[in-house]
């Protein structure tokens with residue numbers, strides 16, 4: 037490939053088909069929507085307006101973010117609220133050519149406020165079905181347990197999700213990582229196994245590389261959310277490479293939460309070049325300053341990746357997804373067609389060149 041300019045590379049990234057595998061739907065709650073839902077539901081917020089709230093988004097670490105994130109969920113009360121929240125993200129995905137997304141939700145953050153599992157699930161699944169019809173996108177739901185709470189609280193949430201088990205793709209594990217090792221959630225993950233779900237967990241975001249091992253060995257996770265601390269352990273890096281265990285890396289999140297002081301210090305390029313299955317994701321875009329494309333552009337500005345590295349990152353995300361084989365094939369075809377189209381123009385792509 038010939039060298040292309042920074043502007044051309046940014047255009048290339050903007051039009052590239054994308055797959056997002058690490059996204060908390062509650063983390064897409066933009067301040068404007070938070071205020072609109074607060075008004076609709078009679079909830080009082082502790083900031084005067086969306087701008088003041090946005091100014092408060094200065095985080096020292098994961099916990100300082102989570103404190104605001106959980107406060108934000110207080111405006112989500114009805115199925116319509118969950119529907120509107122999800123639909124806003126899906127519409128954004130359509131604009132950014134995100135063709136497949138696997139979204140996490142935190143039921144315990146809502147059940148504890150008296151919002152029923154049916155309310156959450158009706159809203160989210162309704163939006164997913166409409167997004168499939170309207171945009172042709174495919175999606176999946178990951179029920180994520182809050183690791184700062186006792187395992188039994190998570191098990192109770194899982195039992196309430198049983199009637200919805202066929203609408204959920206995977207179990208996840210998130211929230212405050214330090215001091216909350218994955219091994220504590222073995223029984224909960226066994227229940228998810230009985231439901232036929234896949235398994236993922238946040239590990240090695242702020243917590244040590246040993247939590248990544250633990251998530252793999254004790255929770256049998258199929259992919260690791262974040263996982264960037266794997267670079268502290270060379271044996272672990274070799275394992276992740278050998279078994280192509282996907283890492284759902286979230287660049288802007290890692291900088292906003294102080295995991296890296298600057299994107300140029302991030303290890304994602306090194307991990308990619310060593311052959312690990314790295315993917316790029318947005319985590320909580322309303323809080324961290326950007327959705328998929330913004331994350332990709334920030335990575336490009338920091339690392340000046342090649343086109344083939346971007347194709348690798350996207351192929352990794354397709355392979356790492358829980359989409360059915362036929363859908364993965366269709367996504368790969370869309371990726372190839374978009375690249376041909378970008379370089380040779382739409383006629384060539386349509387002719388199957």
Ligand SMILES: Nc1ncnc2[nH]cnc12
Pocket residue numbers: 060063098105210211212238241289319320
């Ligand atoms: N980045 C993150 N880490 C852990 N838990 C989360 N919940 C929402 N975003 C999270």
Ligand SMILES: [Zn+2]
Pocket residue numbers: 058059060210238261319
């Ligand atoms: Zn996350």
